[in-house]
Amino acid sequence: MQQLPKSFYYGEGHLTAGIALGLARGTISGFISQKARKKIIQSAQTVAAIVAKGNIVYGINTGFGPLCNTKISKEDTKILQTNILQSHSVGVGKPIEKEVAKLMLILKIHALAKGHSGIALNTLERMLWHVENDVIPVVPSQGSVGASGDLAPLSHLFLPLIGMGKVDYEGQTYNTEKLYRKKQLQPIELGPKEGLALINGTQFIAAHAVKVIEKLQHCLKHADIIGAMMLEGLQGSIKPFFKELHELRPFKGNQHVAARIRTLLQGSEILEDHIDCERVQDPYSLRCMPQVHGASRNTWLHLKELLEIELNSVTDNPVIINKELTISGGSFHGQPLAMALDYATLAASELGNISDRRIYLALEGNSPGVPKLLMEETGINSGYMILQYTTAALASENKSLCFPASADSIPTSLGQEDHVSMGSISGRKALQVIENVEKILAIELLTAAQAFEFRKPLKSGVLLDDVHNLIRSKVSFAAKDRVFSDDIAIGIQMIRNIEVIQQVEKTMKKNNLTWNSPFSQEFETY
Structure with missing residues (x-):
């Protein structure tokens, strides 16, 4: 930290x-x-x-x-x-x-x-x-x-x-x-x-951007952890996360995510159990986490860098340079943050989009040992089927919110202000999308924990095992249907209270583990 x-x-x-x-x-x-x-x-x-x-x-x-x-x-x-x-x-x-x-x-x-x-x-x-x-x-x-x-x-x-x-x-x-x-x-x-x-x-825009930086980073961290748990639950391959692959396409975000997932899977018995299986490659939602999560990481980093400049700038008008020079300029214009916030909105939406795809994948029943709809007795039970309806609705809602507010401009002030940024809308929309992503990730957290359960008695590494134990201390395994909205509410609270992230950090400290990413300083601090 x-x-x-x-x-x-x-x-x-x-x-x-x-x-x-x-x-x-x-x-x-x-x-x-x-x-x-x-x-x-x-x-x-x-x-x-x-x-x-x-x-x-x-x-x-x-x-x-x-x-x-x-x-x-x-x-x-x-x-x-x-x-x-x-x-x-x-x-x-x-x-x-x-x-x-x-x-x-x-x-x-x-x-x-x-x-x-x-x-x-x-x-x-x-x-x-x-x-x-x-x-x-x-x-x-x-x-x-x-x-x-x-x-x-x-x-x-x-x-x-x-x-x-x-x-x-x-x-x-x-x-x-x-x-x-x-x-x-x-x-x-x-x-x-x-x-x-x-x-x-620009303090209204910038204040929203500060919250976006914090909340989107938490979503990014959660997405890696939950995605890694889903990878274990569905017996995905670790090879797409190898360092050697990402050095050949060295985007910072991709390399950072791949390093995090390798660390999360360190010491996994589940991986060892299917290391020689005949599956050639996994679906994109598992295999391409470094590329998709990584692209959203790069977007977050871009916003962080621009925001830091804005936070330390003079943005009013006119500006008093010295006793001899006063300049009436345009430093109040919100375009630099407006465009970056629209970009961050898309980055957040994509985290939710790929999370929904992993949830759908988990329900198909195509992974050995994992039953369809994540429940052994279906028919009388619908299992986790309808949870994915909610994530589909949220992911679709987010897509409708991704139109960039900064693409629009309506003249104001009788034409004196004939080009405006609409950055205030960019900031509000970004937070709205992120809040939806938190809900999607909460549902994937529950779904991944359910899939993970079917790998027992095999264990994952200490990090994911401790995360699974944390989830089970709050939400029990579902052997039959129940009011899943209660489970979802607990999951959302866990995401918003960053309990999962804190558990991972606690276990890492206890076991003297590090992420082994050369970009940790850039991506883990703000």
Whole structure:
């Protein structure tokens, strides 16, 4: 497991998905360093100087979007910033998860603390108070087109700063004004450019991407473990996982998956029992796990690399470079993450797709010793037949969600914003597909454990035997039909609680085993 720091300095440290999650979950403490504070104050002073001189700079003393040519008086620049939070709070739909909203706050603090946004130090300190006290704004899930920043969700995120909107605190939803009175806090009075700095950025997209990185990696790990158990249950060959084969087509993901499956099968009696069988080759869903799981691994790695750049970037507009240079550009555009998230959605869907195929394969009864539908007395019993209906439905639903949101663009802001990323939709869809994949993998976990049972008294290696014992401690062998939805619910909980992964890691440590992959550092950390 990766080692994460206990402290992180906003605006100065290098933020990763893992550190962001640690900050959100309270395992890492976040601070604004003296160096960052100095840069923040200097940037705010630069904005104040622009206002005093009357130089025309977008968003500081002009209107927004198509109103960029409308000059705002010196006296009205503060009102402008408060108004923008109100007018842009147009989100609809169910609120996003509290942790995703908290991640948005954390990512925004880090970006603003770099000192190129003109934000006031006391505004950042109030944002930090919200994080540290777990007072998290309620943010609607829909309404962002993913360019000019995630305007609507970020506006809702920062309404509480001016005493408006709603917050989630200790399991209850409060009107911010009421909670501030309870906590004896006053709303912030925003200065020039602050409102625009708060709502311009990609933090809605990036926060979803952080969750995608974590949840998709767990799915990838589970897919290898469960796939290896299914390989054992159906007496598949280990030869397609040999190192020598994958060195001739050296994709990182392929080699990493092959190494993991070799480790998972290490010491297996089941493999030895059919080493000289007459079967020439296995179906693709068994034989091609390195290629399919590996391709999804490569996609995950691509997203991780792009996300890490985004997490440490300044994504608002305009950007204060120094006292002499302020640039109105397009760093708020979500396209870099939008495309990668759409790619990750496809990668996740394919994990579910091949998992469903292995489940179907297990039901056919073509593997020696494994009965049709994974039950010896069928007819009166339907066995595991209908579990595959559920995975088929989920896999098909995922395919319908794979259309890339980033392929679409609808002009907004009266044509000023004439190409947008739709990256917010990419992020939401990615998590939706991953949640379906978790359910598919849970059903394969149960199916593989059932097939595995028919190999007794032969044993697999210690890793898969311990995983099988873990499953059986929660879900018994099915000799006849029962309400399988209860089993599935337990399986889904095991997947989401990463119990299977933790069991494998525990057994590996106990037996001094390693994955023997040269790419473990890249694929196992974030």
